[in-house]
Amino acid sequence: MNTFTNTKQARPVFPFTAIVGQEEMKLALILNVIDPKIGGVMIMGDRGTGKSTTVRALVDLLPEIKVVENDLFNSDPDDPELMSEEVRNLIQKNEPLNITTKKIPMIDLPLGATEDRVCGTIDIEKALTEGVKAFEPGLLAAANRGILYVDEVNLLDDHLVDVLLDSAASGWNTVEREGISISHPARFILVGSGNPEEGELRPQLLDRFGMHAQIGTVKEPHLRVKIVEQRAKFDESPLEFRKNYEHLQNQLRDKIIKARDILKNVEIDNEYRIKISEICSELNVDGLRGDIVTNRAAKAIAAFEGRTQVTPQDIFRIIPLCLRHRLRKDPLESIDSGDKIRDLFLRNFDAITN
Structure with missing residues (x-):
C-alpha cells in the first residue's frame, strides 16, 4: 500500500524530496536507512534549520515493514534476531502468527525521560506472586526496527546516552531487577540532534555515533526565498503540496529499497x-x-x-x-x-x- 497519499493521515508530513539544501544531513540519514549498522547520525546545527522536519520526512518516505500483529516489539515474523521471546515461543510451538504491515516507527525521546521509561520496567510483585515475568516495555521496545530520535541529545543525561548507544550497538535491551533479567530486540537507527551553542557531547559518546552531519542556516538569498515559499505552500495546502512531490518520493523510496537489496553484493x-x-x-x-x-x-x-x-x-x-x-x-x-x-x-x- 502506498501510504504517501493517505488522505486519512492526521498530520501531513513535509516531503523529504522537497527539503532544500542540507545535503549532508539528508545523505547521512539515507545511508543509515540503507545500512543501519553504520551506527546512527549526530546532527549538529543552528536552531530552525529543519533537523526534526528532515527526520520525520525520512520516516514518512520509508516503505512499510512486516510485523507480528499486536506485538509490542514490532517483531519481524521472518528474523529470529528481531523477534520478542513470546513470538519465538509461538513459532517453536508451530502456532500461527497474525502478520500485518505498518510504517517504520519513529520514537521521540523526551528530554526528561527516566531510565525506566526508556528501557522498560519489571513488576517484581507480580513476578514473585504469580511466577511470571511481568515486563512493561519502554521506548526502546517501541523503537525496534525503527528510528529513535533524540532532540538536544547534548542536554541528555550522560548515563541515558550510554544506555541508548549500548542498545543501538548491540541491537538488544536488557532490564535487570532483583535477580530477574529480561531481554528484547532493540535494533534501531539512533538519530541525535543538537545546537553546538548548548554544549558538545563528550568525545567518548560522540565517537559512538556512526556519522556526524553539520548543518547551518542557508545563506544564499534565493534559496532562503525558496524555502519560505515551500513552507508557505505546504502550510496552505499540505495534501496538494505532497501530491506534487509524489513521483519524486516514490522514485527515492524505490532507490532506497533497491540499495538495501544490492548492499550485500x-x-x-x-x-x-x-x-x-x-x-x-x-x-x-x-x-x-x-x-x-x-x-x-x-x-x-x-x-x-x-x-x-x-x-x-x-x-x-x-x-x-x-x-x-x-x-x-x-x-x-x-x-x-x-x-x-x-x-x-x-x-x-x-x-x-x-
Missing part, C-alpha cells in the same frame, strides 16, 4: 581499505570505529547509486561525515575538520573527480 578494493586506514591513522583517530564506519558508508553510497563497486568518489563524499567527530579538538586550529579530512584524502588518493 557491494565490494570495496583492498587498496581503498588500506587508504582509509592510513587516513584514520594519520588523523590520530582512536580505535577502529572510524575505519569500520567509513567502509560501511562507502558501500552504502555505492549501493544508493546502484553500483556494486566502491569508487574513490564515494569515499570522498562520506569520509568527512564518518571522521570529523572523531578528531581531537585543537582550539588553535582554524581549518574546518571536514576540510582537513578532504585535504588529507586528496593527498592519499592519487586522483579524484569532483
Whole structure:
C-alpha cells in the first residue's frame, strides 16, 4: 500500500524530496536507512534549520515493514534476531502468527525521560506472586526496527546516552531487577540532534555515533526565498503540496529499497581499505570505529547509486561525515575538520573527480 497519499493521515508530513539544501544531513540519514549498522547520525546545527522536519520526512518516505500483529516489539515474523521471546515461543510451538504491515516507527525521546521509561520496567510483585515475568516495555521496545530520535541529545543525561548507544550497538535491551533479567530486540537507527551553542557531547559518546552531519542556516538569498515559499505552500495546502512531490518520493523510496537489496553484493578494493586506514591513522583517530564506519558508508553510497563497486568518489563524499567527530579538538586550529579530512584524502588518493 502506498501510504504517501493517505488522505486519512492526521498530520501531513513535509516531503523529504522537497527539503532544500542540507545535503549532508539528508545523505547521512539515507545511508543509515540503507545500512543501519553504520551506527546512527549526530546532527549538529543552528536552531530552525529543519533537523526534526528532515527526520520525520525520512520516516514518512520509508516503505512499510512486516510485523507480528499486536506485538509490542514490532517483531519481524521472518528474523529470529528481531523477534520478542513470546513470538519465538509461538513459532517453536508451530502456532500461527497474525502478520500485518505498518510504517517504520519513529520514537521521540523526551528530554526528561527516566531510565525506566526508556528501557522498560519489571513488576517484581507480580513476578514473585504469580511466577511470571511481568515486563512493561519502554521506548526502546517501541523503537525496534525503527528510528529513535533524540532532540538536544547534548542536554541528555550522560548515563541515558550510554544506555541508548549500548542498545543501538548491540541491537538488544536488557532490564535487570532483583535477580530477574529480561531481554528484547532493540535494533534501531539512533538519530541525535543538537545546537553546538548548548554544549558538545563528550568525545567518548560522540565517537559512538556512526556519522556526524553539520548543518547551518542557508545563506544564499534565493534559496532562503525558496524555502519560505515551500513552507508557505505546504502550510496552505499540505495534501496538494505532497501530491506534487509524489513521483519524486516514490522514485527515492524505490532507490532506497533497491540499495538495501544490492548492499550485500557491494565490494570495496583492498587498496581503498588500506587508504582509509592510513587516513584514520594519520588523523590520530582512536580505535577502529572510524575505519569500520567509513567502509560501511562507502558501500552504502555505492549501493544508493546502484553500483556494486566502491569508487574513490564515494569515499570522498562520506569520509568527512564518518571522521570529523572523531578528531581531537585543537582550539588553535582554524581549518574546518571536514576540510582537513578532504585535504588529507586528496593527498592519499592519487586522483579524484569532483
